[in-house]
Amino acid sequence: MKYIKPLILFSFLSGLIGVAALVGIYFYIKPDLPSVTVLKDVRLQTPMQIYTKDGKLISQYGVKRRIPVKLEEVPQELIDAILATEDSRFFEHHGIDPIGIMRAAVSLVLTGEKRQGASTLTMQLARGFFLTREKTYIRKIKEIFIALHMEQELSKQDILELYLNKIELGHRAFGFGAAAQVYYGKPLNELSLAQIATIAGLPKAPSVLNPISGPERSVERRRVVLLRMLDEEYITKAQFDEAASAPVTAKKHGAEIEVDAPYLADTIYNEMVEIYGKEEAETGGYQVFATATSELQLAAQRAVVRNLHDYDERHGYKGPLGYLWNIPKSESKDEKIPELSLSFDISNKTSRDDWDNTSIIRVLEEVPHIKPLMPSVVTKVDEQSIDVLSVDGETRTIAWDGLDWARRYITDFRQGSDPKTASDVTQEGAVIYIRQQEAQWRISQIPEVSGAFIALNPENGAVEAVVGGYSFYQSQFNRATQARRQVGSNIKPFVYSAAINSGYTLASIINDAPINQWNAATGVAWRPQNSPAEYDGPIRMRKALGKSKNVVSVRLLRGVGLRETADYLTRFGFNKDDIPLDETVSLGSSSHTPLEVVRGMSVIANGGYLVNPHFISKVLDENGDELWKANPVWACNRCESQSEAEILPEDDEADIEALLAAELNQDIILGDAGGEEDAQKVIAPQVITAQNAFLVAEMMRTAVRANGNWSKKTYWLGTGWRARNILQRTDIAGKTGTTNDSRDTWFSGFHKDLVATAWVGFDNMGRQLGRATRNQNLINKNPEKFNWIGNALIGTEDGAKAAGPAWIRFMQKALKDKPHTPMPVPEDIVRVRIDRTSGKLTRRTDHTTLFEYFLQGTEPTTYVRDDEVLDPATQDKATAPEPEEIF
Structure with a gap:
């Protein structure tokens, strides 16, 4: 008894000290324990998806x-x-595993090393959320208390789900859903047993056990996982053998x-950062939906890329990026032979025999990859074809x-002679770009010219497509939203709108004659000219x-006032x-x-309302619940009853009337303002x-078509005539724009439901x-009529040639399935x-007359006298313009 009593007392005091120590430790680390609110409302740091x-x-x-x-x-x-490998007793313990802790303690006593951590899934989750990976006793104690705390507040299912989504698994993948995508490019439910075992083994040491950084160690770890699954009878021996021997994929x-x-x-990313801040935007799990559809966005991108290549090819080939063999010698001091900038030396490889396909591809992998261009090397040159080996x-x-x-490209104004053989274009050993166009591969180059495109829904300002340049990976500058460029004649519809607002009509006669204005202050005369420098007199x-008469725009501005x-x-x-x-503002300075520009054009397209362009339609949280939805301002011309649409041709010749016949006298079905959704529209x-707006749109319809009758000598072309000729639609309107010396070219236009600017x-x-x-x-390919929209366009670049094709190609796709719907x-x-x-x-009904629209009360009140009538058909034939061929 004399030994038992001291032993009991010692045990009691030891227990008391132990409890006191635990209480002391608890209060010491209590500030680090998560709150109940945090545990029940854990928010994963999930990337923003657009x-x-x-x-x-x-x-x-x-x-x-x-x-997630x-x-x-x-x-x-x-x-x-996961359970077999990391915590086989997960559903039996309360956050800590006493058996695991005892095993780790024994290992520590026997080896003196911290070989086993005894961490349960709950403890690992606690460490992942609130602690670090440092191996210290205080961290382990904190881990235990946090795990116990978590088990009190969360169910086992909640803890397991958090673990599956939180754990770090290498290569910036957090959670098993991300790991499946990062390592295999698949969702979890498509993984094989071998792949599942591989990612299940990653939590122990994701940086060294992942199958990309350490494939051999990954195979060893996979085998451990499969053995544990076999021991726990989750899989059969046959499944084990098959998965253990599977290759690393x-x-x-x-x-x-x-x-x-x-x-x-x-x-969209920049808008989200502006609203939420960079960290919250990138980790808040937001799902952001654009206003643009995939179909129209891709159509715009293809139109811009094709258009810039077309311009680039019209102006000539600038040669290869460099040479691997057959390096030419400079014929003059000014000529520079291009050299490739590589991370390795190729000076000892001077002939074709020095190059195998592997070494060629190694070089091509260092050439910038800019879609849709593919780096290649010319391996053979025949009479009128070449063979190339590409980077793929x-x-x-x-x-x-x-x-x-x-x-050959000489300058922006000069090109060399037409090539007759492939050797006139390139030679073996040349490093070039190629691209695919309409199922055909062609030699290519990175265009130096830039472009931009943007399309809006004119009813509410929703951006339907935006392209800021040839390639974002080449230049991140978004020219559609950031580049301020002179607009040229794209300003004229707005100037003409001001004139109509001041009492002018579509039939007002303005003198198209040269202006020569002397400025006494500067001693310089201002002589604005038409382009081309042709003048029609009263028009x-x-x-x-x-x-697009420049001097008329100046005279209208003077009539309205600067x-x-x-x-x-x-x-x-x-x-x-x-x-x-x-006064240069009237010419687009x-x-x-x-x-x-496209926002301004939308006012004309939608009946006079100024809408606000916006790129985001809605934002969802990480759970898919709607956080925000766009509530744009709406053009309300459809909210009110409109008269029946009766769109008649400007000229009454048979060919135009035939095109319009299907559109005459048709009813326009308009939505009413009823219903809860409409009532909430701003x-x-x-x-x-x-x-x-209607009258300006009518004039812009004139600008995209051929007008009049050739046989009656009333024929003339709008500057954007190719648009209607190709699209074969009468419900479009547009305006070209070209600045001095063709530094900026534009084409803006619209359909009732879509407005776009290139x-x-x-x-x-x-x-x-x-x-x-x-x-x-190119002419020889089709001697009767060459392709207007491709490389065969000749002459000085302007809005119709340089920018117009992008607008037309986009509208070909965008309006393909839309019925003809003229503006009411x-x-x-x-x-x-x-x-x-x-x-x-006039009381005449012949080719000297036409129908015109007027705002009621502004129509003419006097009739033309017979001696005032000018019959173009009786004029000297030599004064009539030759028609431009139309396809």
């Missing part, structure tokens, strides 16, 4: 890769593998991008159709806009500070972004009248777009027959 309006992934932003999964979405095999995968639209994604290891033949454009306003016009332009959303207070400010120019504002001469090779005629618009030359009323 989607098109139709739900296709555009991009993902965030350092951590995480794809629900427990019921996780394959049972993965749960079995992992390779690094990016996010499953379905639509590569980086300019759109970057714009494929050998391709480029036929003459893919080479014949490549005459109707409709025709003047259609032919300050009045400048103030009026702000109605279309243009910043007053960007509008110069001199002000600088605006394509986004600003109406945009109406900045011009519906009648004004811009082409060099980033160097002093560089002119130049001139292209005829390439007879607003109330108080009347149509009367007028004399073609004087704009006065």
Whole structure:
């Protein structure tokens, strides 16, 4: 008894001291324990994902890769593998595993090393959320208390689901959903047993056990996992043997991008960062949906890329990127032979025999990869074809159709002679780019010219497509939203709108004659000229806009007043500070972004309402619940009843009437303002009248078509005539724009439901777009009529040639399935027959007359006298313009 009592007392005191120590430790680490609120509302740091309006992934932003999964979405095999390997008694303990702790303690006593951590899944989760990986006793004690605390507040299922989504698994993958994507490019439910075992073994040491960084160690770890599953009878021996012997199939995968639209994604990302801040935007798990659909966004990107290549090819081939063999010698001191910048020396490889396919591909892998261009090396040159080896290891033949454009580039204004053989274009050993166009491979190059494109829904300002340049990976500068460039004649519809607002009509006669204004203050005469420098004398306003007469625009500005016009332009959303207070504003000397221009054009398209462009339609949280939805202002011309649409041709010749026959006298079905959804719409400010918008749109319809009758000598072309000729639609309107010396070129236009602007120019504002001469090779392919939209366009670059094709190609796709829907005629618009030359009323019904629209009360009141009538058909044939061939 004398030994028992001291032993009991010692045990009691030891227990008391132990309890006191535990209580002391608890209070010591209590400030580090998570609150109940944190544990019950754990928020995973999930990257932001951006989607098109139709739900296709555009991009993902965030350092951590995480794809949250629900427990019921996780394959049972993965749960079995994790439990067998990491915590086989997970559903039996309360956060700590006494057996595991005793095993770790024994190991520590016997070896003196911390070989076993005895961490349960709950403890690992506690460490992942709140602690570090440092191996210290105090961290382990904190881990235990936090794990016990978590088990009190969360169910086992909640803890397991958090573990599956939180744990770090290497290569910035957090959670098993992300690991499946990063290593195998698949969702969890598509993984094989071998792949499941591989990622289940990663939590122990993800940086060294992952199958990309350490494939051999990964195989060993996979075998351990499979053995544990076999011991726990989760798998059979046959399954073990098959999975253990499976090859390593992992390779690094990016996010499953379905639509590569980086300019759109970057714009939306910047908006989210501005609203939420960078850290919250990148880790808050936001799912952001654009206003643009995948179909229209891709159509815009293809149109811009093709258009810039077309311009580039018109102006000639600048040669290869460098040479691997057959390196030419300089023929002059000014000529520089291009050299490749590589991370390794190739100076000892001077002939074809020194190069095998592997070493060639190694070089090509260092050449910048810019879609749609593919780095290649010319391996064979025949009479009119070449063979190339591309970076993807494929050998391709480029036929003459893919080479014949490549005459030598001399300057932006001069090209060399047309090539006759493949050796005139390139030689063996040359490192080149190739690209695929309409199933045909062709030699190519990175265009130096830049472009931009943006399309809006004119009813609510939703951006339907945005392209900021040739390639975001080449230049992140978004020219559609950031580049302020002179707009040229794209300003004229707004100037003409100001004139209509001041009492002018589409039939007003303006003198198209040269202006020579002396400025006594500067001692310089201002002589604005038409382009081309042709003058028609007295001309109707409709025709003047259609032919983009510069001097008429200046005279209209003078008629309205400079300050009045400048103030009026702000109605279309243009910043007053960007509008110069001199007469050059009527010719487009002000600088605006394509986004600003397309917003202004939308006012004309939607009946006079100023909408706000926006890129985001809605934002969801990480659980898919809607956080925010766009509530834009709406053009309300459809909220009110409109008159029946009766769109008649300007001229009454049979060919135009035939095109329009299907559209005449048809009813326009308009949505009403009823219903809860419509009642909640915010109406945009109406900045011009519906009648004004309609009349300007009518003039812009003239600008995109051929007008009049050739046989009657009333024929003339709008500057954008190719648009209607190719699209074969009468419900479109547009305007070209070209600045002095063709430094900036534009094409803006619209359908009732879609408005778009295209811009082409060099980033160097002093560089002119130049001139292209005829390439007879391309003419020979179709001697009767060559392709207007491709490389055969010749002459000085302007809005119709340089920017117009991008707009047309986009609209070909966008309007493909849309029925012809002309703009409805607003109330108080009347149509009367007028004399073609004087704009006065007429009782004639022949080719000297036409129908014109007027705001009621502004139509002519006097009739033309017989001696005033000018019959173009009786004029000298030599004075009539030769028709431009139309295809």
